[in-house]
Amino acid sequence: MPVIEKSPEPQSPDTTILRLTVNNHPGVMLQICGLFARRAFNLEGIFCTAIGQGETSRIWLKVDETDKLEQVVKQLTKLEDVLAVEERSNDRDRVREMAAMMARIG
Amino acid sequence: MARLNGAQIIIRLLERQGIRIISGIPGGANLPLYDALAASPTIRHVLARHEQGGGFIAQGMARTSGKPAVCFATSGPGATNIMTALADAYLDSVPLVCITGQVPSSLLGTDAFQEVDTYGMSVPITKHNYLVRSAADLLTIVPKAFQLAGSGRPGPVLIDVPKDVQTEMVEFESWPEPCPVKEHQGENHRSLETAAAMINEAARPILYLGGGVIHAGAAAEARQLAEHSGIPTVMTLMGLGILPSNHPLSLGMLGMHACRATNLAMEESDLLIAAGVRFDDRATGRISAFCPKAKVIHVDIDASEIGKLRPADAGITGDARHAFAGLLPRIQRRQRHEWNDRIRQLQQEYPRFHSEDFAPGRPFYLIRQVASLVGPEALISTDVGKHQMWVAQAYPFTTPRQLLTSGGLGTMGFGLPVAIGAALAFPDRPVVCFSGDGSLLMNIQELATAVEQQTPVKIVVLNNQSLGLVRQQQRLFYEQHYFASSYAIKVDFAAIARGFGMPAYDLEGADDPEALLQKAMAEPGPCLINVPIDIEEEVTPMVPPGAANTTMIGGDYARN
Numbered sequence: 042m043p044v045i046e047k048s049p050e051p052q053s054p055d056t057t058i059l060r061l062t063v064n065n066h067p068g069v070m071l072q073i074c075g076l077f078a079r080r081a082f083n084l085e086g087i088f089c090t091a092i093g094q095g096e097t098s099r100i101w102l103k104v105d106e107t108d109k110l111e112q113v114v115k116q117l118t119k120l121e122d123v124l125a126v127e128e129r130s131n132d133r134d135r136v137r138e139m140a141a142m143m144a145r146i147g
Numbered sequence: 148m149a150r151l152n153g154a155q156i157i158i159r160l161l162e163r164q165g166i167r168i169i170s171g172i173p174g175g176a177n178l179p180l181y182d183a184l185a186a187s188p189t190i191r192h193v194l195a196r197h198e199q200g201g202g203f204i205a206q207g208m209a210r211t212s213g214k215p216a217v218c219f220a221t222s223g224p225g226a227t228n229i230m231t232a233l234a235d236a237y238l239d240s241v242p243l244v245c246i247t248g249q250v251p252s253s254l255l256g257t258d259a260f261q262e263v264d265t266y267g268m269s270v271p272i273t274k275h276n277y278l279v280r281s282a283a284d285l286l287t288i289v290p291k292a293f294q295l296a297g298s299g300r301p302g303p304v305l306i307d308v309p310k311d312v313q314t315e316m317v318e319f320e321s322w323p324e325p326c327p328v329k330e331h332q333g334e335n336h337r338s339l340e341t342a343a344a345m346i347n348e349a350a351r352p353i354l355y356l357g358g359g360v361i362h363a364g365a366a367a368e369a370r371q372l373a374e375h376s377g378i379p380t381v382m383t384l385m386g387l388g389i390l391p392s393n394h395p396l397s398l399g400m401l402g403m404h405a406c407r408a409t410n411l412a413m414e415e416s417d418l419l420i421a422a423g424v425r426f427d428d429r430a431t432g433r434i435s436a437f438c439p440k441a442k443v444i445h446v447d448i449d450a451s452e453i454g455k456l457r458p459a460d461a462g463i464t465g466d467a468r469h470a471f472a473g474l475l476p477r478i479q480r481r482q483r484h485e486w487n488d489r490i491r492q493l494q495q496e497y498p499r500f501h502s503e504d505f506a507p508g509r510p511f512y513l514i515r516q517v518a519s520l521v522g523p524e525a526l527i528s529t530d531v532g533k534h535q536m537w538v539a540q541a542y543p544f545t546t547p548r549q550l551l552t553s554g555g556l557g558t559m560g561f562g563l564p565v566a567i568g569a570a571l572a573f574p575d576r577p578v579v580c581f582s583g584d585g586s587l588l589m590n591i592q593e594l595a596t597a598v599e600q601q602t603p604v605k606i607v608v609l610n611n612q613s614l615g616l617v618r619q620q621q622r623l624f625y626e627q628h629y630f631a632s633s634y635a636i637k638v639d640f641a642a643i644a645r646g647f648g649m650p651a652y653d654l655e656g657a658d659d660p661e662a663l664l665q666k667a668m669a670e671p672g673p674c675l676i677n678v679p680i681d682i683e684e685e686v687t688p689m690v691p692p693g694a695a696n697t698t699m700i701g702g703d704y705a706r707n
Contacts, residue, residue: 068266068278075270115451121275121295 055107056085058132061117062125065091065098069122073100076120082106082113088139097124103136148320153282154183154313157246160289162189164325166217168571170195170204174221175261177248179313181219193571193600196592198225200564202232203590206241207568210551211526213362215242215296216568222249223261226307227268231558233303234272238555239385240362242301244292249278251311265307274302282315286323294326300449301362335463335473342420342444342461343477346376349418349442351486354378355401357430358385358554359423359447360467361547368471369422370394375475377483378420379490381409383430385554386423388544398490399499402430403690404536407497410696412490413438422446422467426456427555428692436695446470500541507660510534510609510684511541516661517579517607518543520668525577526551526569530562530586533615536686538581560589563606567593570602578603584610584638594647597673604673608640611680619685620692623700633682644675651675 063069070089077084086103106113110128117126151159157180161169170193173181184192195201198220205218220229226247236243250259266278275295277288285308292304346352360369366389373380373396380390381401390397398409410432413419419441424430431437434456445452445459446467453462463470504511514537518525527542528551529535535552544550551569553561566580587608597604613633621629644651651674652667654660667676687701 068270068276071267071270079271112451112455119449119451 055105056133057104057106057110058129058136059102059104059114059117060127060129060132061100061102061123062092063098063100064122064124065095066122069098070100072120072122073102073117076116077113080112080116082109086136086140088136101129101132101136101139148318149322150316150318152179152183152313153279153285153308153315153317154179155186156282156285156317157289157308157313158183158187158190159322160285161217162187163322164290164293166190168193168208169217169219170201170568171219172196172198172201172221172225173219174223174225174248176222176250176310177219177225177246177308177313179310180246180248180308184219193567193596195564196595197590198228199231199560200590200593200596202229202243202245203235203561203564204568204571204593204596205243205245206232206236207528207551207565207570208572209236209241209243209568210565211548211569211572213242213364213548215244215293215301217244217246220245220247221261222247222265223263225261226263226265230268230272231556233269233305235553235556235558235561236303237272237274239553240301240358241303242296243303244296245303245305247305247307248313249307249309252280252309253311255309265305269305269307272303273305274300276305276307278307279309279312282312282317283319285312286317286319290323290326294328298329300359300447330466335465335470338461338463339470339473339477342463343474345418345442345444345461346378346420346474347479351416351489352376352378352418352420352483353398353413353416353438353441354380355383355419355421355424356380356386356389357383357422357424360386360389361423363423363448363467365423365466365468365471366390366547368468368475372471372475372478376478376481377487379412379487381405381413383424383427383554384539384552387539388547388549391545392543396487400539402432402696403692404540404686404688405696406499406540407688407699408490408493408499410690410699411493411497414440414697415489416441418442418444420444420446421459422470423448425452431456432690432696432698433694436697504541508681510537510680513607513609513664513678514538514541514581515543516664517581517605517668520665521577521579521605525549525579526566526573528552528562528566528569528578528580530580530582531557531559532583532586533611533619533684533686534581534583534586534609536616537609540686559586562586563590563597563604564593566604566606567597567600567602570604571600574602578605580604580606582606582608583615584608584612584634584640585614587640588638591643594644594649594673594675598648601672603671605668605670606644606673606675608675608677609680610640610677611682611684612637613682615682615684616686618682619689623689624691640675640677649673649675651677653677655679
């Protein structure tokens with residue numbers, strides 16, 4: 042296990058991690074990213090992978106929206122393809138590891 | 148065991164859903180669908196002349212009936228043309244199911260003839276959308292689309308169907324049952340208690356009602372609540388008709404073109420009971436200055452509306468009908484003499500109307516005259532502009548779903564096709580489309596549809612030979628720098644209508660305009676009436692965009 046000596050970017054305490062469970066089809070990422078773009082919410086990071094039998098996907102979002110977080114969650118929940126939205130701020134470290142891994146890959 | 152192709156499955160599912168009329172236009176990519184539609188014994192097709200018209204005809208059916216209506220368009224330009232009607236339906240929460248043809252799956256993404264990314268384009272303007280990958284999926288997608296369109300906060304759903312999916316044969320055991328509309332009743336006991344206590348404690352409450360109350364079928368409950376506790380009531384443009392306009396507790400429309408007394412009363416209010424509204428800027432003016440002394444109870448079926456623009460002291464997520472029914476037994480019967488007297492005082496200081504507004508030839512006079520000719524059963528569509536605001540201010544609305552108007556998107560060209568749709572849904576009711584010379588030109592081709600279908604719509608064109616509301620803003624806010632807001636040529640709308648085979652009348656220079664209007668409104672089929680309106684007739688009062696609602700300019704009582 043490589044040791045991450047320091048975070049590749051300073052983590053703002055305002056950053057929140059959201060974990061979504063979504064239907065896995067080609068339009069889902071568009072639905073999610075489009076929502077952030079048109080509602081002027083900031084999206085700092087996104088990681089997505091199919092889970093289970095491939096019927097659903099897991100999406101991790103790094104969101105910098107302390108003041109608008111409630112709206113972000115409510116709007117995400119409204120999307121038909123979004124099956125679950127969870128706030129997972131305790132997983133900041135895991136997301137940081139993921140970001141570091143991405144940085145190493147280049 | 149049934150064996151059908153995708154197009155046949157769609158048509159059969161629409162029949163089973165109870166759809167009896169579909170508007171649209173065929174094209175290369177949806178021909179299999181039209182081939183299947185031709186064989187339907189129960190569905191009537193209404194051929195529009197532009198896909199936007201087709202979308203709005205479906206809206207006319209949906210807005211009047213409250214049930215999802217269906218429209219068809221082909222790929223590429225057919226799909227792009229219908230987008231405006233979908234965006235309009237999205238902003239006003241109108242249930243539609245739009246089915247578009249798409250190029251065959253093998254050509255998707257190749258910039259094929261008449262290919263656009265319909266799915267991608269419709270994401271931000273639909274409640275949900277589908278790109279169908281196989282014909283078998285239609286058996287779940289179509290019923291689900293109706294359920295989504297009609298449940299909760301209604302809205303448009305788009306189903307994009309590649310041509311090969313329409314022709315793909317499927318064998319299946321049984322038909323899916325139409326999905327029922329989902330009843331939405333949140334657990335709100337605590338918020339109901341809080342809200343009821345707030346209402347009982349309030350000295351100057353105001354009910355602020357919008358389209359969501361109409362969607363929920365809650366007009367009767369809203370009226371009960373208002374009367375039970377003596378609560379003055381304002382309505383958004385989308386909410387007009389919830390209380391009859393002559394109801395003693397009705398303060399009419401709020402916001403940009405409200406009467407002064409209404410906006411001033413809201414300024415004094417200590418409790419806003421908002422239901423089925425979204426605090427739109429045209430209603431609230433500068434939001435930070437909107438009802439500054441008021442606490443807020445917000446009832447909405449869409450949880451994301453609560454607290455979106457104005458924090459709510461009590462939020463009730465749910466259907467307005469259930470919320471009102473829950474509130475009623477918890478609320479004390481009150482007359483609220485002091486508060487209602489104060490409002491009557493404001494109304495005397497700033498009367499809603501002035502007698503000179505009703506002089507012959509003036510807009511309000513015409514609107515009231517039409518109203519008295521067509522009676523309270525009439526369905527009224529408007530286009531967008533000055534005439535729309537005059538109708539909102541002066542038409543004697545008596546019931547919900549009577550006014551059909553483009554509230555959120557403000558789409559010019561809305562009025563005529565929506566009136567056609569309304570007449571298709573309610574063939575026995577009079578239908579009037581109030582339009583303007585600017586708006587009518589934006590979907591004038593649907594005159595052909597009205598004649599072909601013999602929908603008895605009466606199109607009243609308030610013709611000021613300009614884009615009146617644009618010109619008004621240039622006068623008020625751009626130093627009377629009039630530019631691109633009046634038309635240099637005069638269009639003979641009566642002659643154009645006759646060219647489409649529609650009887651038409653022109654009140655310009657008429658010896659007896661009243662008699663002519665009466666004759667026109669008595670036509671058995673569709674007809675157009677051109678009414679010249681002075682270009683200087685303004686919509687007053689007006690709150691400048693971005694200003695507080697108490698900043699009302701124009702009219703006799705201008706103080707600001």
